[in-house]
Amino acid sequence: MSVAEVPRLGRPGAASVQAGRDALAGLLGADRVGTGADTLAQHGHDESFHPPARPDIVVWPRSVEEAAGIVRIALEHRLPLVPFGAGTSLEGHVAALAGGISVDMREMDAIGRPSLDDLDVVVQAGATRRALDARLRGEGVFFAVDPGADATIGGMAATGASGTQTVRYGTMRENVLALTIVNGWGAVVRTHSRARKSSAGYDLTHLMIGSEGTLGLICELTLRVRPVPPAIAAAACTFPTVAEAVRCAVAVAQYAIPVARIELADELQIEAINRHDETAFEVAPTLFLEFHGMSEADVAAQAQETAEIAAEFGGGSFAWASDEGERRRLWHARHRAYDAARALKPGSAGLTTDVCVPVSALADCVAAAQTDIAEHDLIAPIVGHVGDGNFHVCVLVDPNDAHDIARAEAFHGRLVERALAHGGTCTGEHGVGYGKARFLAAEHGPAGLEMMRAVKRALDPHGIFNPGKVLG
Amino acid sequence: MSVAEVPRLGRPGAASVQAGRDALAGLLGADRVGTGADTLAQHGHDESFHPPARPDIVVWPRSVEEAAGIVRIALEHRLPLVPFGAGTSLEGHVAALAGGISVDMREMDAIGRPSLDDLDVVVQAGATRRALDARLRGEGVFFAVDPGADATIGGMAATGASGTQTVRYGTMRENVLALTIVNGWGAVVRTHSRARKSSAGYDLTHLMIGSEGTLGLICELTLRVRPVPPAIAAAACTFPTVAEAVRCAVAVAQYAIPVARIELADELQIEAINRHDETAFEVAPTLFLEFHGMSEADVAAQAQETAEIAAEFGGGSFAWASDEGERRRLWHARHRAYDAARALKPGSAGLTTDVCVPVSALADCVAAAQTDIAEHDLIAPIVGHVGDGNFHVCVLVDPNDAHDIARAEAFHGRLVERALAHGGTCTGEHGVGYGKARFLAAEHGPAGLEMMRAVKRALDPHGIFNPGKVLG
Numbered sequence: 001m002s003v004a005e006v007p008r009l010g011r012p013g014a015a016s017v018q019a020g021r022d023a024l025a026g027l028l029g030a031d032r033v034g035t036g037a038d039t040l041a042q043h044g045h046d047e048s049f050h051p052p053a054r055p056d057i058v059v060w061p062r063s064v065e066e067a068a069g070i071v072r073i074a075l076e077h078r079l080p081l082v083p084f085g086a087g088t089s090l091e092g093h094v095a096a097l098a099g100g101i102s103v104d105m106r107e108m109d110a111i112g113r114p115s116l117d118d119l120d121v122v123v124q125a126g127a128t129r130r131a132l133d134a135r136l137r138g139e140g141v142f143f144a145v146d147p148g149a150d151a152t153i154g155g156m157a158a159t160g161a162s163g164t165q166t167v168r169y170g171t172m173r174e175n176v177l178a179l180t181i182v183n184g185w186g187a188v189v190r191t192h193s194r195a196r197k198s199s200a201g202y203d204l205t206h207l208m209i210g211s212e213g214t215l216g217l218i219c220e221l222t223l224r225v226r227p228v229p230p231a232i233a234a235a236a237c238t239f240p241t242v243a244e245a246v247r248c249a250v251a252v253a254q255y256a257i258p259v260a261r262i263e264l265a266d267e268l269q270i271e272a273i274n275r276h277d278e279t280a281f282e283v284a285p286t287l288f289l290e291f292h293g294m295s296e297a298d299v300a301a302q303a304q305e306t307a308e309i310a311a312e313f314g315g316g317s318f319a320w321a322s323d324e325g326e327r328r329r330l331w332h333a334r335h336r337a338y339d340a341a342r343a344l345k346p347g348s349a350g351l352t353t354d355v356c357v358p359v360s361a362l363a364d365c366v367a368a369a370q371t372d373i374a375e376h377d378l379i380a381p382i383v384g385h386v387g388d389g390n391f392h393v394c395v396l397v398d399p400n401d402a403h404d405i406a407r408a409e410a411f412h413g414r415l416v417e418r419a420l421a422h423g424g425t426c427t428g429e430h431g432v433g434y435g436k437a438r439f440l441a442a443e444h445g446p447a448g449l450e451m452m453r454a455v456k457r458a459l460d461p462h463g464i465f466n467p468g469k470v471l472g
Numbered sequence: 473m474s475v476a477e478v479p480r481l482g483r484p485g486a487a488s489v490q491a492g493r494d495a496l497a498g499l500l501g502a503d504r505v506g507t508g509a510d511t512l513a514q515h516g517h518d519e520s521f522h523p524p525a526r527p528d529i530v531v532w533p534r535s536v537e538e539a540a541g542i543v544r545i546a547l548e549h550r551l552p553l554v555p556f557g558a559g560t561s562l563e564g565h566v567a568a569l570a571g572g573i574s575v576d577m578r579e580m581d582a583i584g585r586p587s588l589d590d591l592d593v594v595v596q597a598g599a600t601r602r603a604l605d606a607r608l609r610g611e612g613v614f615f616a617v618d619p620g621a622d623a624t625i626g627g628m629a630a631t632g633a634s635g636t637q638t639v640r641y642g643t644m645r646e647n648v649l650a651l652t653i654v655n656g657w658g659a660v661v662r663t664h665s666r667a668r669k670s671s672a673g674y675d676l677t678h679l680m681i682g683s684e685g686t687l688g689l690i691c692e693l694t695l696r697v698r699p700v701p702p703a704i705a706a707a708a709c710t711f712p713t714v715a716e717a718v719r720c721a722v723a724v725a726q727y728a729i730p731v732a733r734i735e736l737a738d739e740l741q742i743e744a745i746n747r748h749d750e751t752a753f754e755v756a757p758t759l760f761l762e763f764h765g766m767s768e769a770d771v772a773a774q775a776q777e778t779a780e781i782a783a784e785f786g787g788g789s790f791a792w793a794s795d796e797g798e799r800r801r802l803w804h805a806r807h808r809a810y811d812a813a814r815a816l817k818p819g820s821a822g823l824t825t826d827v828c829v830p831v832s833a834l835a836d837c838v839a840a841a842q843t844d845i846a847e848h849d850l851i852a853p854i855v856g857h858v859g860d861g862n863f864h865v866c867v868l869v870d871p872n873d874a875h876d877i878a879r880a881e882a883f884h885g886r887l888v889e890r891a892l893a894h895g896g897t898c899t900g901e902h903g904v905g906y907g908k909a910r911f912l913a914a915e916h917g918p919a920g921l922e923m924m925r926a927v928k929r930a931l932d933p934h935g936i937f938n939p940g941k942v943l944g
Contacts, residue, residue: 117722117832160671171669173678174646187919194895195828196860197643199632199682199903200915201942202924206645206678210671227728250589256699257766258730294729294773301766356667360589388668423666431671443672447659451931452674458930459923470673 007468011099017056020077027069034058043102049349049399050092055102064219072186081464083213085152091433097468111135125154125218141225144169148335154218159431160210167387168260180220184460213466215459229292231299234327235318238284245285246363248313249386261290262387269381276340277333341381341394349399351408355419356390356428390428437472479940483571489528492549499541506530515574521821521871522564527574534579536691544658555685557627563905569940583607597626597690613697616641620807626690631903632682639859640732652692656932685938687931701764703771706799707790710756717757718835720785721858733762734859741853748812749805813853813866821871823880827891828862828900862900909944
């Protein structure tokens with residue numbers, strides 16, 4: 001049984017697939033056109049337990065020109081086209097629901113030399129977040145969007161990803177300056193100049209970000225990078241309740257403290273991290289904090305103000321990460337929260353929710369989720385990008401137990417309903433895929449969805465780009 | 473003679489206009505349906521000297537429902553519909569090139585109570601920037617986008633406006649959370665939830681921002697506000713050359729100093745400000761700076777670091793604005809740079825350019841502009857949002873002298889050509905209107921323009937929204 005309704009879409013006929021395969025082999029050579037069973041299976045699923053769906057063909061382009069050639073072949077033979085990055089998406093984004101071509105972007109992983117004047121860097125879509133981190137580290141700059149997974153940068157743009165530093169530095173929307181895409185006619189388009197800002201025509205960059213491969217194929221990205229702050233400090237602080245931790249985060253924002261990270265983990269998540277990462281955090285609702293500043297004094301002042309606010313909400317004293325190594329371990333543990341959560345129940349899979357609400361409603365929404373979890377006897381740790389109003393409940397389920405999945409799914413539905421009632425969204429950063437398509441009507445209403453459908457028809461007139469995703 | 477090619481568009485027939493007028497009078501009452509010659513003339517032009525074009529009818533809606541009714545009447549009678557705010561646009565945005573209905577939004581000027589938890593506020597499209605400033609001042613928060621003119625917030629969203637604080641706080645794109653619009657079918661759509669971020673479907677908010685009334689009618693906006701910084705300080709610093717001032721600004725960004733404003737004025741602009749505002753700034757290339765911090769010490773540290781960098785580029789000592797009154801006067805003078813410039817040549821109009829280039833190319837582009845100005849004997853002061861790579865040359869012309877206008881226009885063409893060659897854009901913040909439509913093909917290429925046209929056709933299938941703008 002599925003947690004989400006799998007759209008029933010037709011698949012291309014064998015003759016079209018064969019013709020497309022021949023044309024792709026002519027373009028790329030036979031060794032970059034995969035049709036083996038293992039290859040197809042690997043490319044049909046992501047990290048979620050939504051039912052996978054195999055493509056008919058997998059290809060590995062190495063240049064924008066090759067990517068454009070692939071799109072033109074897909075257009076000619078009316079073959080669906082599903083971009084594939086690291087396969088770390090959580091809503092079935094890469095499942096080839098209507099078969100066709102999976103475009104594995106991982107051989108397009110070049111990372112250019114960052115410009116230290118312009119504070120930007122050009123990367124290909126298949127470069128991963130960690131590879132980019134490593135490349136930038138020696139240059140004194142960093143890329144600020146850090147989802148938990150080691151996703152590809154193209155995939156992060158496609159889902160509108162964000163991360164632990166979004167509270168200060170924004171999501172992919174604020175950190176992608178321009179994209180090079182192949183559009184629905186097979187043409188290469190650069191969506192924006194290299195200027196920091198522009199009012200010259202419609203914002204194709206933001207239209208592509210979060211469109212999950214349904215409007216075009218993202219090939220290259222110009223990213224905004226930032227100077228590594230001269231001083232950084234990280235700390236953990238426990239609170240009597242999750243609600244108090246959340247209220248502390250809201251107050252920190254009100255006082256204009258430019259906190260770089262302010263992340264919530266509930267007791268169960270802390271327990272999971274301690275077990276999985278062999279850490280020894282106090283088991284209590286916790287805020288993990290990071291401060292970036294121009295100097296040690298600057299960071300100390302931010303921390304001091306934050307500590308005073310935390311104390312008002314019952315927060316304990318700050319447990320500081322003593323050096324860069326410890327700091328990295330702290331955030332590594334946070335980034336692996338999903339793995340840690342799953343280890344609480346061996347053999348389980350996680351249904352990870354992603355609602356985002358106005359921060360004024362966050363404490364109530366988290367508390368309601370906790371009550372719901374307790375009432376329905378679920379195992380479901382919580383983490384949250386609380387500065388943004390975004391939190392994840394990871395409901396552990398036996399992926400082979402339909403009843404278990406149905407219970408988790410019912411919880412998810414109630415959670416989203418509460419979020420929407422509070423003016424929130426069903427997904428803050430994971431995207432829709434086909435796993436959340438059923439929530440879009442309630443969130444956007446028929447007129448909003450109709451506008452999105454009109455855009456889809458206009459930019460993908462032949463309906464080849466990732467069918468069945470986002471709009472179902 | 474026009475500086476821009478005026479699209480030749482058909483106008484609706486008299487019968488359609490009469491029928492639309494009757495229907496509008498039925499909806500709004502006759503007193504909010506204007507057809508007097510003065511009213512029509514006032515609504516046919518903005519602050520530019522692009523040839524005006526009168527609408528056939530002017531209406532003043534007071535609610536989203538009335539705005540939707542107006543759009544439905546426009547659809548029924550196939551009447552073009554041009555949103556009108558403060559009339560401060562600079563590229564002929566509000567000219568009714570195909571006649572029809574000018575929708576004056578100024579009676580929809582309500583400003584809601586800001587949420588201090590969520591740091592947002594809901595405003596109607598006709599509220600002006602200064603009215604919003606005044607409303608927020610007592611609440612301890614501010615809205616960060618500050619173009620020179622006292623534009624309406626709806627108009628600022630429509631053009632993708634920015635301002636002097638964009639270097640730190642972003643443009644309208646980063647400061648509008650959600651819009652309530654009337655779409656091309658006459659339906660009311662809220663483009664986004666109240667959550668800080670979302671990945672739930674296509675980004676209609678950003679698609680509308682910068683679309684200049686060509687994709688729908690913006691009625692209400694949810695804006696991001698920010699706490700007023702506890703400490704603020706402003707200063708002016710002169711440099712031997714414009715290029716050195718620009719290089720200083722680039723270095724300040726590289727050192728991650730979170731400067732809130734860093735604005736260039738060249739000698740001629742300083743002279744203009746001194747004359748117009750009776751100030752006594754030293755006549756030299758100048759950076760106007762502002763620092764926002766958590767404390768006086770924080771601001772002092774930022775200023776100290778900046779002063780050290782400035783000294784490396786030949787900058788003089790900082791002339792500090794001594795108190796809030798002097799600081800406000802400083803920025804008021806900067807905001808009125810356009811008026812000051814025009815006063816250099818009584819009776820003149822200004823052709824204001826708006827290129828934005830990668831900051832690495834900014835010093836060269838400004839220097840090339842200065843050389844060009846000198847070679848062609850133009851009177852043309854320069855101001856720049858140099859932290860963003862955006863600068864304005866205000867070429868003073870006699871609006872009744874075709875030769876003068878042609879020379880200015882030729883200069884504009886060369887300036888844009890250089891900007892595009894450096895990876896920049898023809899407009900950083902003023903938008904396209906019909907004044908810059910001729911540059912879009914060179915900037916976006918045929919495939920990019922075709923995507924924009926497809927979006928236009930999809931969302932405005934009957935072509936009623938602000939015809940002739942953006943895409944020509």
